Amino acid sequence: MASCSDKELEIKSAVLRLALLKYIKNANAGHTGGDLSCIDILNVLYNDVLNVSPENFNDPGRDRYIQSKGHAVEALYVVLASKGFFPESDLETIGRYRSHYVGHPTRHVNGIEFNTGALGHGLSISAGIALAGKMDNMNYRVFTLLGDGELAEGSNWEAAMFASHKRLDNLVAILDHNTLQITGRTAEVCNPCPIDEKFRAFGWVVTHVDGHDIKDLRSVLRSVPFVTGKPTLIIADTIKGKGVSFMENVVKWHHGVPDDGQYKAAVRELELRIKELDDKTA
Amino acid sequence: MPQGNVNMEITDKLTTGRPNLEVYSETLSAMAAENSDLLVVTSDSRGSGKLVPFAQKYPEQIVETGIAEQNLVGISAGLASCGKTVFATSPACFLATRSLEQIKNDVAYSDYPVNLVGISAGVSYGALGSTHHSIHDIAALRAVNNIIIVAPADNHETLMAVRAAAASNKPFYLRFGKKPMPDLYDEGAGFDIGKATVLTDGDDIAFIAFGEAVAPAYEAAQLLYREGVGARVISMHTLKPLDNEAVIRAALECKAVITVEEHSIFGGLGEASAAVLMEEGVAVPFRRVGIPDEYTVTGSQSDIFRHYGITAGGLYESALRILKSQLKD
Numbered sequence: 001m002a003s004c005s006d007k008e009l010e011i012k013s014a015v016l017r018l019a020l021l022k023y024i025k026n027a028n029a030g031h032t033g034g035d036l037s038c039i040d041i042l043n044v045l046y047n048d049v050l051n052v053s054p055e056n057f058n059d060p061g062r063d064r065y066i067q068s069k070g071h072a073v074e075a076l077y078v079v080l081a082s083k084g085f086f087p088e089s090d091l092e093t094i095g096r097y098r099s100h101y102v103g104h105p106t107r108h109v110n111g112i113e114f115n116t117g118a119l120g121h122g123l124s125i126s127a128g129i130a131l132a133g134k135m136d137n138m139n140y141r142v143f144t145l146l147g148d149g150e151l152a153e154g155s156n157w158e159a160a161m162f163a164s165h166k167r168l169d170n171l172v173a174i175l176d177h178n179t180l181q182i183t184g185r186t187a188e189v190c191n192p193c194p195i196d197e198k199f200r201a202f203g204w205v206v207t208h209v210d211g212h213d214i215k216d217l218r219s220v221l222r223s224v225p226f227v228t229g230k231p232t233l234i235i236a237d238t239i240k241g242k243g244v245s246f247m248e249n250v251v252k253w254h255h256g257v258p259d260d261g262q263y264k265a266a267v268r269e270l271e272l273r274i275k276e277l278d279d280k281t282a
Numbered sequence: 283m284p285q286g287n288v289n290m291e292i293t294d295k296l297t298t299g300r301p302n303l304e305v306y307s308e309t310l311s312a313m314a315a316e317n318s319d320l321l322v323v324t325s326d327s328r329g330s331g332k333l334v335p336f337a338q339k340y341p342e343q344i345v346e347t348g349i350a351e352q353n354l355v356g357i358s359a360g361l362a363s364c365g366k367t368v369f370a371t372s373p374a375c376f377l378a379t380r381s382l383e384q385i386k387n388d389v390a391y392s393d394y395p396v397n398l399v400g401i402s403a404g405v406s407y408g409a410l411g412s413t414h415h416s417i418h419d420i421a422a423l424r425a426v427n428n429i430i431i432v433a434p435a436d437n438h439e440t441l442m443a444v445r446a447a448a449a450s451n452k453p454f455y456l457r458f459g460k461k462p463m464p465d466l467y468d469e470g471a472g473f474d475i476g477k478a479t480v481l482t483d484g485d486d487i488a489f490i491a492f493g494e495a496v497a498p499a500y501e502a503a504q505l506l507y508r509e510g511v512g513a514r515v516i517s518m519h520t521l522k523p524l525d526n527e528a529v530i531r532a533a534l535e536c537k538a539v540i541t542v543e544e545h546s547i548f549g550g551l552g553e554a555s556a557a558v559l560m561e562e563g564v565a566v567p568f569r570r571v572g573i574p575d576e577y578t579v580t581g582s583q584s585d586i587f588r589h590y591g592i593t594a595g596g597l598y599e600s601a602l603r604i605l606k607s608q609l610k611d
Contacts, residue, residue: 060364107392113363115392118383124353125388129362131345155384158353165348174378 068122421549
């Protein structure tokens with residue numbers, strides 16, 4: 001898959017969007033807006049960056065991905081299914097009685113490293129894994145996905161301080177900077193900005209990327225770490241609900257589930273997007 | 283069931299051992315010599331944890347997080363997920379409740395075998411006051427699934443519990459006080475996680491205790507023995523899983539049961555034991571000795587123990603009182 005073209009990955013993103021909407025609709029629950037804002041990041045990570053697969057998932061040298069913003073689990077589920085960690089049909093059981101497919105990641109699901117979803121945990125866990133890698137002279141990298149609303153959790157800043165103190169350049173935090181949270185605009189709830197200056201002050205290297213531009217994401221995510229001895233923060237500017245026009249930048253889609261008409265409209269829009277991309281490729 | 287020094291002369295004065303924390307630190311050093319994956323993680327707590335000698339001997343095997351207990355537990359979980367044998371060591375008052383969500387999710391729910399070590403537990407910090415007391419840790423952690431909770435009473439239990447935790451692939455919470463503890467076991471005695479130890483046998487009164495509250499119960503048993511009252515002293519070192527059978531046998535074979543704990547009487551050993559007996563349908567005169575629903579009086583650990591009756595004399599009186607009230611009935 002490492003040889004995929006940008007266009008192929010763009011098509012894949014649209015296919016993954018269709019899949020996650022399908023399973024959210026089926027479960028009648030899910031964090032739709034955040035799933036759609038981070039799906040391009042996950043697509044590029046798993047198909048172009050991470051050295052992790054069902055075959056090497058128990059290999060101590062594998063790259064690690066810790067999804068700190070665990071609520072966007074449907075995005076992670078469809079990506080893991082597409083990579084063959086489990087049959088996609090398992091996702092029909094999301095949220096059902098006794099299903100392993102819970103509304104936040106758990107290790108009962110193949111491919112998931114930690115049970116996350118309580119915010120402010122992933123960066124500390126990732127720092128621990130990165131430190132173990134340094135101690136053991138392993139070359140793996142640790143990627144974690146944070147939400148911008150999540151930055152209000154103080155434990156992130158404990159971990160940020162520790163990671164630079166320990167010179168964990170094998171640690172990469174990606175911020176899904178969609179600027180919305182359940183109550184409204186993150187800047188109005190409790191403004192975390194300027195995020196870049198804060199992390200730089202904590203000793204991190206910070207860069208920005210368009211979180212929906214496959215080419216940009218590939219280029220940035222493949223070139224970390226940028227500075228030896230420093231952890232990296234990639235601020236991915238994203239749009240909550242991206243890819244379904246009526247969901248984009250609308251707070252209620254944080255965990256909104258489309259009704260039948262909305263679902264059909266979303267599917268139509270994404271199928272059209274795939275067709276356009278196909279046509280361009282042809 | 284493992285036995286303590288049941289056969290020792292009950293009137294013997296207990297010999298004073300060392301603080302359990304010193305034994306903890308020494309045991310870690312001994313294990314670190316054979317296991318380079320053994321790590322101690324501290325939150326500016328190596329001094330209180332008696333870990334300075336360990337840090338000097340194995341500087342590559344101690345990880346300092348600074349004063350950041352939530353981060354300490356998350357980092358420890360990350361390290362454990364990579365195969366490290368981790369002893370996350372921090373004052374019990376901060377570790378068990380400030381980091382409770384990390385313990386619940388990153389360690390217990392994610393099922394990584396971090397050994398969480400709560401130091402200076404209970405009211406060990408004495409006059410530093412209630413901010414520094416951990417009389418809620420057992421209550422908080424008993425409600426978390428997938429964690430083994432052990433509070434050693436003496437040096438022997440400490441050594442055995444630390445080794446058992448290191449060898450286990452399950453999350454542990456180990457709870458230590460600060461002061462030198464008397465030796466309650468004969469040399470070479472056994473010790474099993476989850477199996478209480480009967481330190482003295484008797485069938486008039488049973489004291490069920492854990493941690494630093496076991497020694498006063500043992501001394502109370504000596505005083506009672508002189509009065510012709512047989513006291514069974516049970517070290518319930520493992521709070522979870524609780525040795526239900528030891529509790530039930532004590533209630534069936536003794537005339538009354540007193541639980542003794544350096545912990546709130548809410549959510550601790552007393553309530554746990556009472557629940558076991560209720561569900562088993564065993565009715566016995568029963569009393570909980572521990573910290574009532576209040577912020578503790580000011581004073582040293584000994585002062586606080588005396589105030590709440592966690593002393594040889596206090597427990598002696600509690601035992602006689604409960605036995606007399608039973609006779610009246």
